[in-house]
Amino acid sequence: MYMKFQHKVSKGSRFNQIYIPGSMQQYFQAGDLVEVRLIEKSGSLFYSKTLKGLNEFRGKLIKEIFSSLGEFDIKQAFVVGSFLTKRVDYNDIDLLIISDSANEGKIFGFLTEKFNLKFQILVIRAENFSRLLEICPLTRSMLYYFISNKEFTGLPKRTVDKDHINFLLMMPQDLLEIVVGSRVFYDNIRRLFAIIYFLNGVAEDPSQIDHEIKGLIGEKLFDVIRKNDPIRGKDVLLIRKIIRERVRSIKDKIK
Numbered sequence: 001m002y003m004k005f006q007h008k009v010s011k012g013s014r015f016n017q018i019y020i021p022g023s024m025q026q027y028f029q030a031g032d033l034v035e036v037r038l039i040e041k042s043g044s045l046f047y048s049k050t051l052k053g054l055n056e057f058r059g060k061l062i063k064e065i066f067s068s069l070g071e072f073d074i075k076q077a078f079v080v081g082s083f084l085t086k087r088v089d090y091n092d093i094d095l096l097i098i099s100d101s102a103n104e105g106k107i108f109g110f111l112t113e114k115f116n117l118k119f120q121i122l123v124i125r126a127e128n129f130s131r132l133l134e135i136c137p138l139t140r141s142m143l144y145y146f147i148s149n150k151e152f153t154g155l156p157k158r159t160v161d162k163d164h165i166n167f168l169l170m171m172p173q174d175l176l177e178i179v180v181g182s183r184v185f186y187d188n189i190r191r192l193f194a195i196i197y198f199l200n201g202v203a204e205d206p207s208q209i210d211h212e213i214k215g216l217i218g219e220k221l222f223d224v225i226r227k228n229d230p231i232r233g234k235d236v237l238l239i240r241k242i243i244r245e246r247v248r249s250i251k252d253k254i255k
Contacts, residue, residue: 046148050205051084054147058083061115065093066149068114072107074099075126078146085145085207092118096142100125135161137198138168138191144205158198162254168195169250172243183228185239189213192246199253216242 020028028034045062047054054062062079069077074097081094097107104121111119124132132139134156143155172188193209214222221235231239 044149046151048144048146048152051145051147054084062147065095065111065115068111069097069107069149071110072097072099072102074102076148076150076152078143078148078152080142080146081120084147092120094120094142095122096146097121097123098126098129099123100127134159135164136168137165137194137204140198141190141194141204141206141209144203145207158201160199160254165195165199165250165254169247172247175243176240181228182225182231185231185236185243186213186222186225186228189239189242189246192243192250195250196246199250 045059045066065079066077076098078096078098079093080096081092082090083093095107095111097104102123104123107123108119108121111117111121129139133143135158140155140158143152146152168191172192175185175188190206190209190213193212194204194206197204197209210222217225217235217238221231221238224231224235225239
C-alpha cells in the first residue's frame, strides 16, 4: 500500500513546504489542504535481465544522475552502452531520455557541469519511442543492456519496416565512397549486424555483435577502429568489402 499524508500549502522556505508547479498555481493557494501520495519510491534502479550486476560506485552514480534529471520534464531515463558493460574501457555515459519536451543540449550542459563527466544524450518522444521499439534494430540493440529509473516491460515483437531499414542503410552505403575516421566504420559495421540480427529474429546483443565483428577482421584491427586510431588502405578495403556484402545481404532480405 502506498503511503500518503495531508499538508497545507505554504509559501516561503520552510523545510516541509509543498511545491506546486507553476502551471497549477491558479488552482492552489497558501493554506489549502492537499493530499500527498507516494506513487513510486525515488532512487530505485531497474535492470535489464541481460545485465548481471553493477559495482557500487556506478550504481550510486546512476542514482544521482537519475535524481538530477528531476529538473527536467521526462517520462523515463535509461543508462545504456559501454558504461554498463565495460570495466574501464568506456568513453562516456550514454543516456536515452524519453520526453516530449526536454532539450538534449540543456540536459547535456546541466549534467556535464554537475558531474564533470562526458555524456552522450539522446532524447526521443514517447510516441516515437514506442514505434522504434518495434521497427528499429539500433534502438533494440541499445536497450539490450540498460538500467532505468522506471520499470520497462521489454521489447515488443519485431515489425519489419522497409523504409526504416533503407534509412538505416544510407550511412553505411555512404562509407563505400567517403573518407571518415575509423570509429565511424566501427559504428556502422555494428549497425549492419544489428539490422541482420533483427531481420533474422535474433536478439540484437551488442556484445555478440562485437564478438562476430572481431572474428571477421581480427582483434587487432577491431581495437584500432573501436578506438578511432588511423587505419591503412588495405584495412579500409577490407572494411568496405564487409560493409558492401552486408548491405547487399540486407537489401536482398527486404525485397
